[in-house]
Structures are given as C-alpha cells and as structure tokens.
Amino acid sequence: MEKQLELYDVTIIGGGPVGLFTALYSGMREMKTKIIEFLPFLGGKVPYFYPEKIIRDVGGIAKISGIGLTEQLIEQAKTFDPTIILEQQATTLQKLENGNFIVRTQTGEEHYTRTIILATGFGALKTIKLGLPEAPVYEKTNLHYFVRERERFRGRKVIISGGGNTAIDWANELEPIAAEVSVVYRKDAFPAMESSVTKMQHSSVNIFTPYSITGLTGNGEAIAEITIENVKTGEQKILPLDDLIVNHGFEIDLGTISEWGCDMFDGVIKVDSTMQTSIPGIFAVGDIAYYPNKLHLIAGGFNEGPIAVNHAKQHIAPNEQLETLFSTNTDRFSD
Ligand SMILES: Cc1cc2nc3c(=O)[nH]c(=O)nc-3n(C[C@H](O)[C@H](O)[C@H](O)COP(=O)(O)OP(=O)(O)OC[C@H]3O[C@@H](n4cnc5c(N)ncnc54)[C@H](O)[C@@H]3O)c2cc1C
Structure with missing residues (x-):
C-alpha cells in the first residue's frame, strides 16, 4: 500500500504555533517534514482567537500581535521548505510491520511517515x-x-x-x-x-x-x-x-486521535521526558501533551518541539548521537 506514497521522516499533525516551530527544528535536523492542518490557515489558536491581541510572554519579543507572531512563525517554519497540507483532519492511524505509519485524513488522503508529532492543541478548531x-x-x-x-x-x-x-x-x-x-x-x-x-x-x-x-x-x-x-x-x-x-462559537474536536491507543489523561496525551507517547514513534507537543506541571503556553511548546524532534530522529536512527543543535551561524540574512 505504501509503495506509491512518499515517505516522510516526521509528520506533524497540527499547524499551530507549536507545530510550526517544531517544523523549523525538524528541518534543521534534516528530517523530511510534513505538516497537516485542519484549518484553511496556519497558526492554530493564535490567529483563530486573538489575531489582534498583544502577546507579551514569548522570550525575546517584548510585544507582538497574534497575527504578527503567526506571520513570523510561518516564515520561520518554511525555512527548510516542509510540505504543508491544509484543510485535512487526521483521523485514522495504521502502524505498519516495518514500524512506519500511515495517517489518513477525512478526505481519504494517506500520509506515510516514519514518526508522528502530534501538535493538535486540544483538537481541531471547528467554527459553528x-x-x-x-x-x-x-x-x-x-x-x-x-x-x-x-x-x-x-x-x-x-x-x-x-x-x-x-x-x-x-x-x-x-x-x-x-x-x-x-x-x-x-x-x-x-x-x-x-x-x-x-x-x-x-x-x-x-x-x-x-x-x-x-x-x-x-x-x-x-x-x-x-x-x-x-x-x-x-x-x-x-x-x-x-x-x-x-x-x-466553536467546537474543539480531537476526533479519533483519542482512539489511536496513546495513553491519555483528562482528554490530553501523556508523554515522557522525551515527549514520546505510549506508542513508540509517536510524540506529542504543545497543548495536547500532558506531563506533571505542564504549562499551556506558547513558550513551553517551543521547548517541547525540539525535544520531540531530537528523539524522533533517534527513533529513526538509534545510533545517531543526540546533540543540542544551535541555529546560529555566519550566513548573512538575505533580507
Ligand atoms: C484567548 C487566548 C489567549 C491566549 N494568550 C496567550 C498568551 O498571551 N501567551 C501564551 O503563551 N499563550 C496564550 N494562549 C495559549 C496558547 O494560544 C496555546 O497554548 C497555544 O496556541 C498552543 O499551541 P499548539 O500549537 O499546541 O495548539 P493550537 O494553537 O491549538 O494549534 C493546534 C492546531 O492543530 C490543528 N488540529 C487539531 N487536530 C487536528 C487534526 N486531527 N488534524 C489536523 N489538524 C489538527 C488545529 O486546527 C489547530 O490549528 C492563549 C489562548 C487563548 C485561547
């Protein structure tokens, strides 16, 4: 079945702020990356609920509007040219014998991937x-x-x-x-x-x-x-x-992801210190991830994404050394 499907290293489900930042880091680690987002636009709750409100608690940015932060995140996420799929809700999961996964969406489309990072927030944001x-x-x-x-x-x-x-x-x-x-x-x-x-x-x-x-x-x-x-x-x-x-108003619909077999706690998904869920190869970050003392803040998710990516990389290549990667380099900005 997987023969005609293009294989990705990481499929990030959810294109909110945390999914977007996770995509940047995944690109930095040279992982072939796909984002699947249910809405017709990226940014998750930020442009959905508070596009013009001012955010003041993201490190290094004194103040920025919701839409301003979203634009920066989208530009940053596109640095390594991930595949971005909009208007698809991930619904079913199939684990293959070779350890890879097929994710299907409500449109019937199939996405073939070595690892999955769930960045779904509390679920798909559905406007009434x-x-x-x-x-x-x-x-x-x-x-x-x-x-x-x-x-x-x-x-x-x-x-x-x-x-x-x-x-x-x-x-x-x-x-x-x-x-x-x-x-x-x-x-x-x-x-x-x-x-x-x-x-x-x-x-x-x-x-x-x-x-x-x-x-x-x-x-x-x-x-x-x-x-x-x-x-x-x-x-x-x-x-x-x-x-x-x-x-x-709106409904938040986690849909069938809650039936994928990941251990849950109070409607969200339990992760360990590597952001891995109870299913090896499936990670969770941002609002959907649960661990003790979890904070539902954008800045917290920005730390969880790189942790998940590093361990997704190690899941794919267990012998690869786990290193902290810095983005600083001597390239001049092109603009
Ligand atoms: C009014 C308000 C103000 C806030 N103000 C602040 C603030 O000032 N500072 C701060 O740090 N935090 C703030 N927050 C919290 C912050 O918005 C969240 O912590 C943050 O958005 C979580 O990001 P996320 O990427 O995990 O999830 P989300 O932003 O919820 O994004 C998840 C995305 O995944 C998509 N998705 C879900 N399920 C699927 C699926 N099955 N298939 C495909 N796509 C799917 C959703 O449509 C959504 O776009 C605020 C929240 C609200 C509601």
Missing part, C-alpha cells in the same frame, strides 16, 4: 457556521467567520451575529472605524464580559435582541441584506450590509 443553506456561497466574499484584520472593515456597514465575548469584542473594535456596526443576538442578555457589553451599549452600535438571522439576500456573489426575526414575536426586519461577521 450559520445554519442557512445559502450561507456557504458567500463565505469567499462578505460572510466572515474570522476577523484577521480590522482595517478590512474600515468605512463598511458591518453586522455581527452572536452575543459572546468574540462578537462583543469585535463590535467594540470595529465601531470606531466601520461606517456602522450592528449586533444581532437571539437572546436578551449577552453572555460576554460585563464591561465589554456596557462599552458596546454606550457606543453607536445598533443592538437587535432577541433576533436571529433567518435569510440572506444577495446576487450569488455577495450578501446585500439579511432578514432577522424576533424570536419571541416573529416580527421581521431587513438590514442592508457590506459585511456579515458570524461569531456563533
């Missing part, structure tokens, strides 16, 4: 989408499930659907720069931080509660207006817009 049949048509234009760059909405008429922290934070962030911001939420009270809700209520944001979106009208390319319905009275309103942002 707008439950209207016409919605997917507009996802490439003005129906947004993520806000990566607030400037994209400058001068635009924006409607946000949702009442949680993300929805309210974006309403407050976009209010000063958008032409108009409206929030549509199906309940009367917002389950978000009180101070953020108060700020929104005292701003120019138009609030529609308890309403939910029942229809999208557009030309097949972009939404021009939405229909909202009062969930108590059935009264309908038509609201014109330039952009619709839907923040209906």
